[in-house]
Amino acid sequence: MTRTDEELVASATAGDLDSFNQLVVRWERPIYALAYRTLGRDEDARDVVQEAFLRAYRGLKGFKGQAKFSSWLYRITLNLCRDWMRRERRAPIVTLPEGVDPIEMADDRASPAESVEDLVARREMSAAVARAMAELPEEQRAAIMLKEYHGLTFQEIADMLNCPLSTVKTRLYQGLSVLRRRLERQQTQDAALRRASWESSS
Amino acid sequence: MCDQREQLIGYLYDECTPDERRAVEAHLGECHVCRAEVGGLRDVRQDLLAWDVPAHESVWRPFVAPRVTNPWRAMPAWAMAAAATLVFVAGAAGGAASRLLWPASAFGQVATATPAPVVLTPASVTVGQQDLNNLKLAILTQVRAEMDQRVMALAASHDRTTKTAADGVSQAALRDVATRLTAFENWQRKQIAFSMSLDNKVAGIVSRYSAMNASLAANRQVLQPASYGFEAR
DSSP states (O other), X not given: OOOOHHHHHXXXXXXXXXXXXXXHHHHHHHHHHHHHHHHOOHHHHHHHHHHHHHHHHHTGGGOOSSSOHHHHHHHHHHHHHHHXXXXXXXXXXXXXXXXXXXXXXXXXXXXXXXOHHHHHHHHHHHHHHHHHHXXXXXXXXXXXXXXXXXOOOHHHHHHHHTSOHHHHXXXXXXXXXXXXXXXXXXXXXXXXXHHHHHHHHO | OTTOHHHHHHHHTTOSXXXXXXXXXXXXXXXXXXXXXXXXXXXXXXXXXXXXXXXOOOOOOOOOOOOOOOGGGGSOHHHHHHHHHHHHHHHHHHHHHHHHHSOTHHHHHHHHSXXXXXXXXXXXXXXXXXXXXXXXXXXXXXXXXXXXXXXXXXXXXXXXXXXHXXXXXXXXXXXHHHHHHHHHHHHHHHHHHHHHHHHHHHHXXXXXXXXXXXXXXXXXXXXXXXXXXXXXX
């Protein structure tokens, strides 16, 4: 039977290392995703993941279950990312899509039914989203990531970011509105570029 | 409604009460601006799904508890079995020898008494040098007493023989006595050697036991979480 996070946390606090390892296995992927999307670089995200779990282990005795274990981990991760960016004095890095190699890209298709054209479009959209998110203010970016990619409730985000519920909703609304404008503009530019490229080649 | 973003966001993420939902839906039916706004936000949410995260191997090296090695595990099982067999055989041989050399009557009283059960626990296995000395002294005292008894008995027999038999017979009896005494002295030397070797073995076991205790205490310290190099704070 699968043990809950709370049960694993209780065992880990009592000194059971295997329980903590199970928590890591369960949450490593989401924590990495949060760190990667915040920092934009694989190596930095990996360092943050390791540091986040080490901090969590050190702080287990102080974790009294006032929030979900996952929320607590997300908060640790976001704090580490913020420290990281301040130390590096930089904004999130946006990794541009690599050169288009149809054979290589065929392995990256989400499903065998996805055409290479769809895959190229998905990659371009991924890069466009990353660019647009990197330009958002930190608070809006954090709220959108926690909501869209990690499924936290408004209240959980408010508790984590230490702000009122209404502030969370406002940040989400403003962030999504900015993203919408930027992505629409980006898509318009991409379409114009494709049209120009098609016209020059024909 | 148009300036109430909170309601629209709650509706967009389906985190609103049924009443709030009905109110927003009623408004969207009338306001094309808000309807377009919600549609646009839904599209953005769809676009956000395209943001991939690269696949990666686990970056975590699982915690592993330090292995606790029992000190006695350093000794191979066959060696422990051999040692146990040696002790058992030596004990059995000693018991058999004492039965042969001492009259059964000497042990009658002891044999009929019910032996009290002795429970040995690690804490109670504390054999000191004084105990070994006492044991050795007791063995030697008993051996000497038995030897004296036998010499007296032989002397009395010799007296009777000289009174009642010829000189040739008495000479044969004396040779017999000398042979028996030599055999007895040899046996006594072996007993003393065995006692000394037992003394050494027990001292070795006592020393080993102390080392095991020290090692066990050290392992307990190693098991503390603080020894992983990071402390909870």
